[in-house]
Amino acid sequence: MKLNSLPDPPSNFCIENSLANELLKLNFADRSELEEEIHGVRCGAAKETPELLERSLYEFDSELNAQKEKDASSDLLRNVIRISSLDETASKSAKLKCYLNDPDIRLRFLRSQRFVVEKAVQTLISFLELTSEFYGDFVADRPICLSDFNSEEEETALQNSRNQYLPFRDRSGRRVFTSVGCCNFHLDIYLKLKIDLLLHWVVSEDVETQRKGIVIIAWIFDEGHDNTWEKTVRPAMKKSWGTFSRKLNNSYPVRIASHQHYYMQDTLFFRSMASLYVFHMEPNKRKVFKDYFGNETELLYKLSSFGVPIGLLPVSCTGTVKTGNHSSWLNFQRAKLFHKQNSTDEEIVECPRSEDVIFKKGPGYKSNPGNLYYRDLIESAGDEHQNAAKEGKFQITLHIVEEIEEINGRFLEWSKPRKTWIVMKDRSKIRTKVASTIKQYNRQRGESQHLEKKIENAAAVVPSTSVCENDPVQGGNHNSEDGSLKREYSIQHTYNAKRLKILGLSNFRNYGDTMSEDDGNCFGRCFFPLN
Numbered sequence: 001m002k003l004n005s006l007p008d009p010p011s012n013f014c015i016e017n018s019l020a021n022e023l024l025k026l027n028f029a030d031r032s033e034l035e036e037e038i039h040g041v042r043c044g045a046a047k048e049t050p051e052l053l054e055r056s057l058y059e060f061d062s063e064l065n066a067q068k069e070k071d072a073s074s075d076l077l078r079n080v081i082r083i084s085s086l087d088e089t090a091s092k093s094a095k096l097k098c099y100l101n102d103p104d105i106r107l108r109f110l111r112s113q114r115f116v117v118e119k120a121v122q123t124l125i126s127f128l129e130l131t132s133e134f135y136g137d138f139v140a141d142r143p144i145c146l147s148d149f150n151s152e153e154e155e156t157a158l159q160n161s162r163n164q165y166l167p168f169r170d171r172s173g174r175r176v177f178t179s180v181g182c183c184n185f186h187l188d189i190y191l192k193l194k195i196d197l198l199l200h201w202v203v204s205e206d207v208e209t210q211r212k213g214i215v216i217i218a219w220i221f222d223e224g225h226d227n228t229w230e231k232t233v234r235p236a237m238k239k240s241w242g243t244f245s246r247k248l249n250n251s252y253p254v255r256i257a258s259h260q261h262y263y264m265q266d267t268l269f270f271r272s273m274a275s276l277y278v279f280h281m282e283p284n285k286r287k288v289f290k291d292y293f294g295n296e297t298e299l300l301y302k303l304s305s306f307g308v309p310i311g312l313l314p315v316s317c318t319g320t321v322k323t324g325n326h327s328s329w330l331n332f333q334r335a336k337l338f339h340k341q342n343s344t345d346e347e348i349v350e351c352p353r354s355e356d357v358i359f360k361k362g363p364g365y366k367s368n369p370g371n372l373y374y375r376d377l378i379e380s381a382g383d384e385h386q387n388a389a390k391e392g393k394f395q396i397t398l399h400i401v402e403e404i405e406e407i408n409g410r411f412l413e414w415s416k417p418r419k420t421w422i423v424m425k426d427r428s429k430i431r432t433k434v435a436s437t438i439k440q441y442n443r444q445r446g447e448s449q450h451l452e453k454k455i456e457n458a459a460a461v462v463p464s465t466s467v468c469e470n471d472p473v474q475g476g477n478h479n480s481e482d483g484s485l486k487r488e489y490s491i492q493h494t495y496n497a498k499r500l501k502i503l504g505l506s507n508f509r510n511y512g513d514t515m516s517e518d519d520g521n522c523f524g525r526c527f528f529p530l531n
Contacts, residue, residue, distance in 0.1 A: 213257030
């Protein structure tokens with residue numbers, strides 16, 4: 001295939017004007033809704049009803065078969081048949097014959113285009129055309145999968161990919177696709193796109209992701225501090241990227257709800273790179289695009305305002321790309337294939353849904369929106385559980401379990417040896433976990449109240465002036481009883497703060513008995529649940 005070069009934008013091209021022109025085409029209400037979705041405070045998905053699904057699938061079926069008949073030379077739709085006129089048995093048979101006749105597969109593309117049938121059909125055809133170039137024409141018979149990376153070079157590139165999906169969702173339940181460092185442009189363009197297409201296809205299996213879309217984060221910097229982008233990446237992009245840039249943009253099986261670029265070097269070169277990207281972006285997709293320039297601290301602050309779990313960004317503070325979470329993702333895909341082949345009853349999960357409650361040691365659970373709702377339930381039941389009898393405690397914990405199940409939530413437990421989430425199905429075990437969480441919350445709240453009383457007593461006994469005069473560093477006289485009380489409080493407070501930070505169940509402010517969100521947590525309570 002002849003690769004087309006990527007032309008530079010004209011000298012009068014301006015990113016700000018280009019993005020503003022697209023927004024000006026919208027009315028005020030649409031601009032407000034779009035901005036809210038970009039920042040993750042609302043969902044822009046179409047409201048689904050049984051009537052909408054049935055009608056859209058029927059129209060999709062008709063349009064797809066019309067395209068097949070129109071372009072008889074295309075072999076990619078050879079297995080597509082009209083399924084809307086089939087009975088249930090024949091429909092199941094057609095689904096088994098080819099995945100393209102599966103209504104669930106077709107719904108992926110319908111949701112990616114907000115149920116605009118013509119666009120959805122064209123996206124499916126574009127996806128098949130692009131995947132056939134990189135994988136082969138078998139994409140007309142079966143979907144692409146991990147085992148299609150069959151050479152050592154491809155497996156190594158996939159394992160060390162700079163393009164990854166984060167293991168948790170953002171605050172509104174969207175998956176986050178990150179491109180860091182050189183963003184895989186150091187690879188051959190065919191291999192880079194082969195990786196991207198696999199990642200997007202696998203993630204599009206999740207219904208919540210289909211509805212809410214994905215967030216694309218490009219965290220751009222020179223990994224070796226050697227001007228790699230200027231010397232290597234840019235020349236390679238100019239030679240090859242022009243052939244596939246628009247093809248890829250028209251082939252996403254999921255909707256892009258927010259697209260952001262962060263440049264850690266505010267230089268003329270990176271400014272020109274941003275202009276190049278926006279210039280070749282389709283105009284209707286520019287309205288969800290944002291770009292920022294600055295140092296790491298400034299950019300992380302900007303990123304946190306979009307509700308993205310910045311602590312999971314696959315880059316260390318020294319600029320080293322991290323692949324641990326991506327390796328877990330690959331291990332899950334292999335485990336999923338094993339489960340499918342052996343038909344095991346155990347249900348494993350790659351990424352928790354927004355409504356799921358996860359049990360895992362460490363601060364990682366804070367990145368899951370479902371745990372915020374669960375935390376609210378624990379707080380509201382704390383007093384009642386503490387004062388209730390044994391039967392009452394049982395009913396309270398059972399009620400919390402039912403509340404999570406009512407919003408279609410699941411309870412997930414992390415399997416450390418297998419590095420994957422497992423759905424807990426034993427209600428007795430789940431209820432025991434809930435009871436333990438409530439007891440832990442009550443114990444921490446009691447410790448906080450006890451510490452509050454101690455500091456109040458110390459403040460009442462020791463005048464503020466004498467404290468400063470005796471010991472401005474420790475805040476009290478080392479030789480006095482009051483100073484000992486102050487020191488005791490200081491030690492206990494430090495221990496308690498570290499303990500709370502490790503446990504992560506609650507974060508107390510001003511040592512009071514009411515809980516509030518940790519200031520460093522990018523998931524505000526007001527964002528859950530979000531329809």
